[in-house]
Every structure is written in C-alpha cells, then in structure tokens.
Amino acid sequence: MINKLFPNKILSLNNKFFIHLIFLMISVIIIGLVYALLISPPDIVQGNSVRIMYIHVPASFIGISCYTFMGSISILSLVFKIKVLPYIAKSIAPVGFVFALVSIISGSLWGKPTWGVWWAWDARLTSMLILNLLYIFYILSWKLIKQFEKANKVSSFIAVIGLLNIPIVKYSVDWWNTLHQTSSITLSSAPSIHYTMLIPLLIMFFGLIIYSLILILMKYKIEILKLKLKRNKDY
Amino acid sequence: MLSKRARTRLVFLGISLLFASILTFFTLNALKSNIVYFLSPTDIYSQNDLNFNKKVRIGGLVKEGSILNQNTSIKFTITDLKNEIFVSYEGSIPNLFSEGKGVVVEGMLQDKKYFLADTIIAKHDEIYTPPVIKQIIKENKN
Numbered sequence: 053m054i055n056k057l058f059p060n061k062i063l064s065l066n067n068k069f070f071i072h073l074i075f076l077m078i079s080v081i082i083i084g085l086v087y088a089l090l091i092s093p094p095d096i097v098q099g100n101s102v103r104i105m106y107i108h109v110p111a112s113f114i115g116i117s118c119y120t121f122m123g124s125i126s127i128l129s130l131v132f133k134i135k136v137l138p139y140i141a142k143s144i145a146p147v148g149f150v151f152a153l154v155s156i157i158s159g160s161l162w163g164k165p166t167w168g169v170w171w172a173w174d175a176r177l178t179s180m181l182i183l184n185l186l187y188i189f190y191i192l193s194w195k196l197i198k199q200f201e202k203a204n205k206v207s208s209f210i211a212v213i214g215l216l217n218i219p220i221v222k223y224s225v226d227w228w229n230t231l232h233q234t235s236s237i238t239l240s241s242a243p244s245i246h247y248t249m250l251i252p253l254l255i256m257f258f259g260l261i262i263y264s265l266i267l268i269l270m271k272y273k274i275e276i277l278k279l280k281l282k283r284n285k286d287y
Numbered sequence: 288m289l290s291k292r293a294r295t296r297l298v299f300l301g302i303s304l305l306f307a308s309i310l311t312f313f314t315l316n317a318l319k320s321n322i323v324y325f326l327s328p329t330d331i332y333s334q335n336d337l338n339f340n341k342k343v344r345i346g347g348l349v350k351e352g353s354i355l356n357q358n359t360s361i362k363f364t365i366t367d368l369k370n371e372i373f374v375s376y377e378g379s380i381p382n383l384f385s386e387g388k389g390v391v392v393e394g395m396l397q398d399k400k401y402f403l404a405d406t407i408i409a410k411h412d413e414i415y416t417p418p419v420i421k422q423i424i425k426e427n428k429n
Contacts, residue, residue, distance in 0.1 A: 212303075
C-alpha cells in the first residue's frame with residue numbers, strides 16, 4: 053500500500069480501484085446510517101439528538117488524525133526534503149479541514165438541543181476552532197505563495213507548529229473544566245456508551261475513514277498528474 | 288545515515304518545536320483561569336478574593352430534590368458533593384436540565400452561597416444509555 057504513494061505508482065491506481073473503494077464505502081455508510089438512524093435506540097437523556105454523534109465523533113477523529121499525519125509528514129518533508137512528501141501533506145489538508153468543519157457544525161447542532169447553546173468558549177470547542185484556522189492557514193499559504201519552495205517551507209512550518217494544538221484538542225476535556233463531555237471511548241477503560249450505540253458508531257467510523265482515504269488518494273493523484281503535466285510543458 | 292544538512296534542519300526544527308511548546312505551556316498556564324469554563328462550588332469556597340461584580344460560571348450537579356418552581360422563576364442547589372451553592376434563575380430552561388444531572392450556570396455571585404443566574408446550560412456526561420437500560424434499572428430497584 054505504502055509504495056503506491058510513490059509518484060509513479062499512484063497513477064496506477066486507476067478508476068477501477070477507486071470504484072471498488074467507493075462501492076465499499078457507500079455500502080458501509082448505508083449500513084451504518086440505517087443502524088444509526090433507524091435501529092439504534094434514542095438516548096434516555098438526549099433523545100434523538102444522540103444520532104448526531106454518529107457523524108460528529110468520526111468527523112472529529114478524522115479531522116484531528118488528518119492534521120497529525122499532515123504535521124508529521126511536514127516534519128519529514130522539512131528535514132529530509134523528500135520530493136513527494138509536500139504533495140501528500142497538501143492532499144490531506146482539505147479533507148481534514150472539511151471533517152474538522154463538519155465536527156464543529158454537527159457539534160453546534162447537537163449543542164443547541166442538549167446544552168441550550170450553539171457555542172461555548174470552552175477549551176475543547178476553542179481548540180477545535182483553532183484546528184480549523186490552522187487548516188485554513190495551511191491551505192491559504194499554498195494558494196497565496198506562488199513560489200513552490202517558499203510555499204512548501206511556510207505551510208510545512210505552520211503544519212508542524214500547529215501539531216502542538218493536537219494534544220490540547222485531545223486532552224482539553226481532561227485538563228480543564230469544559231462544557232464538552234470527556235471521551236466515551238478510551239483505550240484504558242470500557243466504553244461508557246451502550247453497545248447498541250457503539251456498533252453503529254464504529255461502522256460509521258469505518259465508512260468515513262474509507263471516505264477520507266478515497267478523497268486523499270484522489271487529491272494526491274491529481275496533484276501528481278498536475279506536476280507531470282507541468283513538467284511536460286516545461287520541456 | 289543523516290546527512291549533515293538534514294541533521295542541522297532536524298535540530299533547528301526540534302529547537303523551534305521545543306520553544307513553541309514551552310511558550311504554549313506558559314501561555315496556557317497564565318490563562319488557566321480563563322480557559323476553565325466553570326468553577327465548582329468548592330473552587331468558589333476556597334477563593335478569598337472573589338469579585339462579586341464580575342460574571343462567573345459555576346458548574347456541578349443539580350442536587351436531588353432541590354428544584355423549586357415558582358411561576359416563572361426556579362430555585363435549585365448546585366453541588367459538587369462537597370460544597371453547595373443556591374441558585375436562583377428566571378427564564379427558559381434547557382430540556383436536559385433535571386435533578387442529579389450536570390449543569391453550568393452563568394451570572395453573578397451574591398455571596399459565597401447564593402448565585403443569581405441569567406443563563407442555564409445543561410451539561411451532558413460521556414455516558415450514552417438506551418431506554419432499555421433505564422427499564423432494567425427501574426425493575427432492579429423494585
């Protein structure tokens with residue numbers, strides 16, 4: 053799988069490969085949605101608003117994970133100057149941004165009926181907003197700086213420094229009093245979420261992770277194609 | 288394995304990350320009182336220099352059996368199981384507001400034991416439970 057990320061190999065991921073992945077993703081998401089929206093029970097306190105969680109939690113997870121990957125790849129890219137790395141990081145950014153945005157919007161839609169407010173300036177929500185801003189800065193620095201080398205340096209540096217925000221997003225609910233609840237699923241203890249709700253959540257996790265992978269691979273393929281096109285023009 | 292230039296870049300990046308994390312740490316530490324979304328009744332009790340003219344948020348559990356409805360106003364007690372504060376509020380209440388559940392109130396402290404709220408926010412915990420479980424708990428109680 054990893055060697056497919058080399059510029060020549062990514063082009064061998066043809067439409068057939070993507071169609072298979074898309075088919076898998078759509079079936080998983082349909083199963084997940086049917087389970088989440090129809091089969092799984094409402095929560096005794098939140099009622100049907102609990103169903104927002106099935107989108108919100110995976111979206112937040114993907115938003116945070118994408119940034120972590122983007123930042124780590126940027127470190128490698130800054131240190132080792134491997135040519136394909138900036139293109140991989142660049143392809144992850146918009147996908148992570150969209151999911152981080154979905155996380156904020158869905159969270160807001162959940163907040164109104166449960167908390168009674170759309171937004172609160174608590175540590176989790178604020179650090180998640182900062183994550184969104186970091187994505188915007190990163191993407192903008194690629195768009196606004198025309199010179200590739202310079203854009204690469206600036207955006208990678210933003211991505212690396214922004215990595216510091218990741219543990220803050222993750223642990224904000226444990227470090228400070230926040231309105232946002234602590235994590236229901238942790239590695240150290242049993243999930244505090246009933247299995248009838250946990251199963252659809254995990255299915256949605258799986259479906260949305262495949263979805264983000266498809267988007268990242270497609271974007272990366274386009275970046276490489278663009279690069280080849282430009283090279284051909286130059287010669 | 289690393290070339291000399293790569294090593295220089297790695298060291299530079301490491302140092303900038305280190306400085307940035309120290310900077311972040313101190314900033315967060317300095318802003319601690321602002322980052323904390325609400326204070327617990329115990330926090331209020333242990334503070335000596337309380338400012339009664341400043342808006343604050345207090346969070347905790349709504350004490351069981353403490354809710355008193357009077358026409359448009361509502362009175363209840365917030366507890367963190369160590370200390371308690373009486374809250375008086377007038378206005379609309381979020382659906383999730385109920386006895387034994389988490390709540391955050393925003394408003395002015397009148398004194399260390401009495402709080403005049405102008406906003407009530409219900410806090411939800413990380414536990415998700417279907418109705419079936421409630422039924423089982425009910426049956427087990429009987």
